[in-house]
Amino acid sequence: MIRTLEERDYSQSLQLSEYAFQYKLSEEEREQRSEQMGDQKIFGIFHDDHLAAKLHLMPFQTWFGERMIPMGGVAGVATYPEYRRNGYVRKLLLHSLEAMKEAGQFISMLHPFYIDFYRKFGWEVFASYRQMTVDQKELSPLSTATCTIRREGVTKEVMEAYDRYAKKHNGMLVRTDAWWKKKEDQWHVATYHADEMEGYILYTISEGVMTVDEFLPLTPGARKGLWNFICQHDSMVLTVKVKLAEGEVLPLMLKNPRIKVEDYPYFMARVVDVEPFLKTYLRDKETFEAFTLKVVDQHATWNSAVWHLSVNGVERRDGSPADVEVGIKELSAFTFGFLSAADLEAMGHIDADEVAFLESVSTTRQTCFQDFF
Missing domain, CATH: 3.40.630.30 (Gcn5-related N-acetyltransferase (GNAT))
Structure with a gap:
């Protein structure tokens, strides 16, 4: 069972971080980290009151051109060796997606220990x-x-x-x-x-x-x-x-x-909630020909739908034929501007006849990320 850590659990969280990431905190650093935890949500899985695995969720905002978008930063994902390969990290990641959606954080970012692992859950490299x-x-x-x-x-x-x-x-x-x-x-x-x-x-x-x-x-x-x-x-x-x-x-x-x-x-990003994200994303587009977009997201099922995109906004139209079908991680890399529609076609993620639709709503800005968490 996953629960949100309380102040009484902070010491266990720090101990797991020290063990998993192989460092030792001074007493002053432990106090600073404990204070910072008050601004985060830390989800944990326990065995007999002993913390087995955890994930930190940090509330941030990111610049998307002139707009600021609420973002959930995933960090501090760790499991003790004796509890690995039990699917705990998977459970924590899926729980974090639901928590971010509820909090209105419709994108997420993280620094991966191994890129391909997080790709399985819908995150994709968005900045190098x-x-x-x-x-x-x-x-x-x-x-x-x-x-x-x-x-x-x-x-x-x-x-x-x-x-x-x-x-x-x-x-x-x-x-x-x-x-x-x-x-x-x-x-x-x-x-x-x-x-x-x-x-x-x-x-x-x-x-x-x-x-x-x-x-x-x-x-x-x-x-x-x-x-x-x-x-x-x-x-x-x-x-x-x-x-x-x-x-x-x-x-x-x-x-x-x-x-x-x-x-x-460097960093990876994921669209957590497609509908509000696309509504924000398309505000910069003054004109383009309306089309339907089918999004496939096996881990955040609320995103898996057919979406009608037009200058008037975003509308869910399940059952309608789709002009473009794309996975959530590819959609994330494209909308951030890290991959172009032509890149997606070259990588085999979309067909040639789908390129023009996506190009019509592509961003002209490059991605960039200068920080770490």
Whole structure:
């Protein structure tokens, strides 16, 4: 039987996390984690009052262009070895889908320990990132206009810059002040200023390696200026590693573009409740030819239906012939903008005559996700 953990269960939850993810918390960290649990729903399966498996469900919002969408973040999924292969994680995931639907969180995200495992339950990769590794000898500045770089904390300008960048993409986390506070405690912040603040980086330096975890330019000048600031560390570091959003053009601008650039499939997403999600998604579409969409979702049966999509909205029409049939994980990757209709056809998920229907409602924004939970 699944039940929601109470404060008296938090110690067991922390012990399971320490065992499963192989770390040890200090007493201060245990207190901080316990406080954070009050803002989460933690579902657990118990054996004789002993916690056997658990799943954390966190309430978030994500940017979908200019709109904010309620999202359920799945994290901390863990089972003790002696209780594995009993289907406990499956039960917890299905329970979380029902809980998210009830809470009005009509999309979900998670960081997978193994991508194919979560695909079985309808989640699909929606965001990847590129890591650029540059040796000290390749740290060559680019020409740039006069500007100012400031090393400072997380300011209101930094938060606003993030939001401006996020609204150009699908899937980025809506960050609270508390979330930003964690960023400030863990990274250095450098900002680029011309007439106004036009971008920033979050970075650390340790043992001869500069790691840029967030490279966020809003203008071409900021892209050059922030890179030049990174190059100014050439006397301090042997290697620079820069985490870049998919589609970021910086590697091509370097004087020697033949550097190591690795692609990492990163976060996964899932549409939890098709009807309200599609209603929100289609608000950006001023005109397209109406069509019917059959969604197949074996784990969230409320989604398995034929939906009529038009500029007037979304209507359930079970029994009607469908112009397009698609699984929930493919629909999720498509609507976020990670896979195109042509990609779905190339992968064998839809037929050639279905491509045009989906293309008519495709998003023009790229996906991006810069966080972790």
